[in-house]
Amino acid sequence: MQKILILDFGGQYNQLIARRVREHHVYCEVLPHDTPLAAIRAFDPIGIIFTGGPSSVYAPGAPSVDPAVFTLGLPILGICYGCQLLAQALGGRVTAAQDDAAREYGKTRTFFDPSCPLFRGLPEESVTWMSHGDYMAAVPVGFRLAARSAACPTVGICDESRGFYGVQFHPEVSHTEYGSRMLRNFLYEICGAVGDWTMADFRRRAVERLRRELAGRRVLLALSGGVDSSVAAALLSEAVGTRLNCVFVDHGLMRLHEGDEIEAAFSARPLRFVRVNAEERFLARLAGVTEPEQKRRIIGEEFIRVFEREAKKLGAVDCLAQGTIYPDVIESGQGEAAVIKSHHNVGGLPEYVDFKEIVEPLRLLFKDEVRALGRDLGLPEALVSRQPFPGPGLGIRVIGEITREKLDMLRQADFIFRDEVAKAGLAQSMSQYFAALTNMRSVGVMGDGRSYDYAVVLRSVQTSDFMTADWTRIPYELLDRVSVRIVNEVRGVNRVFYDITSKPPATVEFE
Ligand code: XMP
Numbered sequence: 001m002q003k004i005l006i007l008d009f010g011g012q013y014n015q016l017i018a019r020r021v022r023e024h025h026v027y028c029e030v031l032p033h034d035t036p037l038a039a040i041r042a043f044d045p046i047g048i049i050f051t052g053g054p055s056s057v058y059a060p061g062a063p064s065v066d067p068a069v070f071t072l073g074l075p076i077l078g079i080c081y082g083c084q085l086l087a088q089a090l091g092g093r094v095t096a097a098q099d100d101a102a103r104e105y106g107k108t109r110t111f112f113d114p115s116c117p118l119f120r121g122l123p124e125e126s127v128t129w130m131s132h133g134d135y136m137a138a139v140p141v142g143f144r145l146a147a148r149s150a151a152c153p154t155v156g157i158c159d160e161s162r163g164f165y166g167v168q169f170h171p172e173v174s175h176t177e178y179g180s181r182m183l184r185n186f187l188y189e190i191c192g193a194v195g196d197w198t199m200a201d202f203r204r205r206a207v208e209r210l211r212r213e214l215a216g217r218r219v220l221l222a223l224s225g226g227v228d229s230s231v232a233a234a235l236l237s238e239a240v241g242t243r244l245n246c247v248f249v250d251h252g253l254m255r256l257h258e259g260d261e262i263e264a265a266f267s268a269r270p271l272r273f274v275r276v277n278a279e280e281r282f283l284a285r286l287a288g289v290t291e292p293e294q295k296r297r298i299i300g301e302e303f304i305r306v307f308e309r310e311a312k313k314l315g316a317v318d319c320l321a322q323g324t325i326y327p328d329v330i331e332s333g334q335g336e337a338a339v340i341k342s343h344h345n346v347g348g349l350p351e352y353v354d355f356k357e358i359v360e361p362l363r364l365l366f367k368d369e370v371r372a373l374g375r376d377l378g379l380p381e382a383l384v385s386r387q388p389f390p391g392p393g394l395g396i397r398v399i400g401e402i403t404r405e406k407l408d409m410l411r412q413a414d415f416i417f418r419d420e421v422a423k424a425g426l427a428q429s430m431s432q433y434f435a436a437l438t439n440m441r442s443v444g445v446m447g448d449g450r451s452y453d454y455a456v457v458l459r460s461v462q463t464s465d466f467m468t469a470d471w472t473r474i475p476y477e478l479l480d481r482v483s484v485r486i487v488n489e490v491r492g493v494n495r496v497f498y499d500i501t502s503k504p505p506a507t508v509e510f511e
Contacts, residue, residue, distance in 0.1 A: 001196055004028035004187065005045035007035065009053030009063050009081050015330055017051055017079070017172045019366050020180065025195035026187050029364070030330055037066045047075040047163075047191035050082025052170065056134050057084045057094050065089070075163030075190045077118075080132055083166030087157065090140035090164070097135045097152075104130035104168075107175055108149050116146035116158045117189050118165045118182055126177040128155070128169035135168065163190055199372040203235065206361055210239035217318035219359065222307055223248045223273075224391065225262035228323030228362060230383050231374040235361050236321055237271035238377065244271040245317065247310045249303055252279025253393030253407065256415040265380055274314075278306045279404075286395065286402045292511035295402070299392040324360040325370055387432045388466070396511040400439030405492070406454075410437040412490045413456045420482045421460075430472050433460035435486075436510050437493075444494035446487075453494035456486055461508055469503040 004021050008014050008030050021028040029043070033050075040048075048069065055062045067089060070076070078086035084094045110128040112119040128149075136154040139145065147156025147167065157166045165186065171179035187193040219236060223229050223246040236244045246266060250259040259275070266273045285298050311317070362370055374384040390396060394414075398406045414435040421427050436457050444451040458479070463469035483496040499506070 001027050002193055003043060003045045004047050004049060005040060005043055006030045006049045006051060007033045007065060009033050009051050011052030011081060013170055013172050014051045015327055017049060020172045020183050022197060022366065024184050024187050025197045026193045027197040033063045033065055037068050045074060046193060050078040050085055052080030052082060057088045077186045078166040080168060080170060083168055084134055084136060086164060086166045087136045087140055092136055092140040093138040094134050095137045097133055104132060104151055110147055110149045110155055113146045117160060118158060118185050119146060120185055120189060122178045122181055129173045129175040130169045132168050199369060199376045203373060203376055206235060207239045210361060214240050214319065219244045219319045219321050220311055220317040221246045221321040225258060226389060227370055227384060227386055228325055230379060231370050232321055232323040232362055233266060234377040234379050237269050241270045242272055245314050246271055246273050247307055248275045249306045250275055250277050251282045251393060253395040256411040265383055274310055276306055276310055283404060288401060290400045292396060295395055296392050299395050319357045319359045321359045324363045326364055326366050329363050390509060396509050397436040399436060399510050406437055409490055409492050410435060413486045413493060416485045416489060417458055417482050420478060424478050430460050431463045432508060442495055446494065451494045453492050455495040455497055456493050457497040457499055459499045466508060469508055471500045471502055
């Protein structure tokens with residue numbers, strides 16, 4: 001399989017570059033910029049991409065690469081900081097842009113020379129997305145200018161003989177009109193990619209490898225019904241069959257029919273599936289608790305206890321499987337971020353169960369790829385395209401104290417919202433949407449009588465990474481249908497709100 005190496009200089013779009021490359025069916029990995037030359041050789045890439053980054057290449061201690069990288073005979077594409085590094089390392093000069101001169105941020109009209117292989121087949125003028133305060137005052141010997149903007153004459157450089165290309169803008173972001181075509185040109189025209197990265201191939205290779213590595217071993221997986229653990233379960237069951245034991249802890253905080261759907265999707269597969277109905281236990285521990293972090297802690301602890309008890313019943317297992325995916329792997333290499341909410345992931349169980357190793361069969365896949373693999377493995381579309389659902393479930397969507405009555409109200413309201421979104425054909429265009437039950441009651445009038453009931457709040461966000469999010473501009477007619485149905489069909493609810501707050505300052509969930 002052909003590979004592209006992405007050397008990471010700490011830019012904010014690094015994962016996006018990797019996703020874009022893979023969307024063109026070329027496998028790639030993101031490695032630190034100081035990866036030793038021997039490791040780069042061993043990785044055996046067909047080309048290298050240098051990412052952007054926050055530093056200035058001329059600052060003391062600025063991240064760099066082993067200069068021998070330029071002698072490997074491999075094509076290199078430098079993006080933003082990566083472009084400046086390429087220029088400086090090969091004898092050019094990079095300086096801070098004076099005043100407004102060549103400093104550019106945001107959408108920028110850019111002019112291209114289509115005879116440069118990177119820009120072949122593209123219009124001579126289009127919009128790119130810039131974000132740089134430094135610029136190349138002098139390009140290295142052997143390079144020519146291939147793109148410019150009104151403010152900056154050195155937006156794109158190329159040395160076709162060595163296969164070195166650099167752009168000041170970000171081809172990976174969607175605001176760069178022809179960015180995807182440029183990356184494609186780099187991969188196919190310059191690096192000679194053939195497009196051999198497909199999920200069907202990944203599946204075949206992964207199953208072969210898992211069969212070999214897990215021969216004769218028993219594997220345990222905490223199945224939450226989320227996309228990652230579901231796809232991991234389907235893949236592992238293809239590899240090790242009934243030596244895979246999946247434990248699904250139904251904490252009673254799932255959405256309407258969700259537990260049964262998960263059971264139906266997995267009980268027919270060649271694996272051992274255990275569903276633990278632990279609603280009573282969870283609700284008993286949560287009774288009277290209103291503080292969000294305490295709720296999360298209780299749900300997390302209780303989950304582990306139930307899971308541990310089931311794991312003990314199964315006896316010793318050799319391996320614990322987790323649905324870790326590539327963004328977690330890339331991110332785990334970075335510093336500790338402030339804990340905003342203690343995310344409880346069902347995968348984080350190692351110290352509690354009796355096992356020897358961890359297997360993470362999806363650790364090199366992006367979310368879109370996990371979904372594509374899930375489809376290839378024949379999982380139901382509802383599971384594969386499922387929106388994210390937090391581990392603590394509806395426990396953090398019932399604001400304040402949790403009771404079964406409140407959960408039932410919320411389940412119905414949430415079901416109506418999802419049902420109407422699906423009927424409107426908007427499900428795929430909304431990143432995450434759900435209902436929550438406020439702990440506010442208010443006066444209403446129903447029939448001829450007074451009501452004093454709960455308010456439901458609807459939330460829907462648009463985001464690509466869930467770190468920041470904007471609220472969805474849902475059509476009023478849809479909001480109206482949902483609101484009318486909820487107050488008519490859900491007893492105990494007489495008011496519906498729509499949350500129009502972005503993240504930050506709000507978060508996606510309410511607790
Ligand atoms: P917040 O509320 O932090 O949510 O803006 C961002 C994304 O994370 C999901 N989320 C969780 N997922 N366990 C999870 O597995 C959790 O405890 C948890 N809390 C929030 C949330 O649904 C959204 O997609």
